[in-house]
Amino acid sequence: MTSTTSVSYTAPSSSSPKMAPQRRSPAIDNLTISTVTSNSSMEIDLRRVSSMPERGGVETVMSNSDEEDIIRKSQSEGAKPLLKLDQYGFISNMDKDGLVVPTADSQRPTQQGKGASITSxxxxxxxxxxxxxxxxxxxxxxxxxxxxxxxxxxxxxxxxxxxxxxxCHVKERQQQNPGLYEKYANSKESPSKAFQTVQETIEKDIHRTFPRHSLFYDDGNDSEAEMVDSPFGGSLLDAPDRHDDEEREREIVEGQASLKRVLKAYSLHDPDVGYCQGMNFIAGMFLTIVTEEEAFWMLVAIMSDQPCYMRGLFGEGMRETHKVLYVAEQLVHQFLPRLAKHFDKENIHVTMYATQWLLTQYTSSFRFDLVLRVWDCFLQEGWKITYRVMLAILQEFQSQLLQLSFEEILAFMRDLPERIEDGGKIVTASIHIPLRKKHILKLEREWLAKQDQH
Known part of the structure; x- marks a missing residue:
């Protein structure tokens, strides 16, 4: 008996067939999970409302016992297991190899992950x-x-x-540039060789962007997916490259298609930067919160405007990256001198563990309970929260790190994001670290002076 399982997004029709519908909550309005066998067809409609912005409560169309019956029946008929989502839309019943595993757990996605009710x-x-x-x-x-x-x-x-x-003043940007995003997203101009290279890189990276999130999960590639090295270290779920653009457009899941358009649009909007690995995680995270066009304008804002100004991190030479890493290294020595001394002894440099944290504002590897809290602050106060959270993370695990050797420290750092049980607690603790803007400015001036000497 043959069986297939598919996950599809049901959205209202759009006037532009090439662009995703502009919804406040693009991740999921209706996530329809269909299990089809030669003898039967079962469909579950999970209206996952509570975890999306401007929505509240949890509405389901099935009882817990009904769902468990379907899970058992699906398993007995060889169908793929159903997806279980956490409050941010990530698939909770996925193993380390990226495979969805069966579960009889009747827990529903909830707003805070602890229950559907909202406290006073x-x-x-x-x-x-x-x-x-x-x-x-x-x-x-x-x-x-x-x-x-x-x-x-x-x-x-x-x-x-x-x-x-x-x-991010997104509404103002949209009003000042009506139709600009759609023009970029649907551009059919003959691209240069450099532009083609950028798009090929984007095409590869979209499959590596939050593959465990329901918005980007590619159900059709379960049998072909494999774990690959991340450009930032660690492993990510990857899928084979496609060489037929038209075939790929038909196969690509909606979240990946939206991400591809946003990154393409930004590369056209800012050709000097184009695209650099790491931007995919930031844009992908935005897409789980806001609509496609809004995600594009947010990306423009955080790349170009203060207090974020991330453009220099991804431009040619990545000059700002070197400055950020210098500041981070000096702050570890200033606020965690004992740990810094141990790192120096073991020849551990900040580039060996914190590059991806800082370049992507933690989006590439940390859970969203930490990531979203970081961005709540970053959009208003800039880099101070970024450095504070780095220090809070190191402070949290300082006692363990002090006992480790070079190889053990690197291994510990690779798994560190998974060791954090409460990201919100880390962010709250970071606020109490007495780092001031003047400390950051002083270190930035030091770095600039060193550059002038070379």
């Missing part, structure tokens, strides 16, 4: 953010410290998209 504290925080958003300009002028305080506590997930778009 969360309700009060949500109400406060609604009030702030309704009078944003006035609040930012009169009480900027209050805004920063609340950003550091974390934005309620259902409002995160709105707040991020406001911080």
């Amino acid at each position: 504290v969360e309700q009060r925080r949500t109400t406060k953010w609604k009030i702030m958003l309704n009078s944003w300009s006035n609040i930012m002028k009169r009480r900027p410290k209050l805004v920063l305080k609340r950003l550091r506590k974390g934005i309620p997930h259902e409002q995160r998209g709105k707040v991020w778009l406001t911080l």
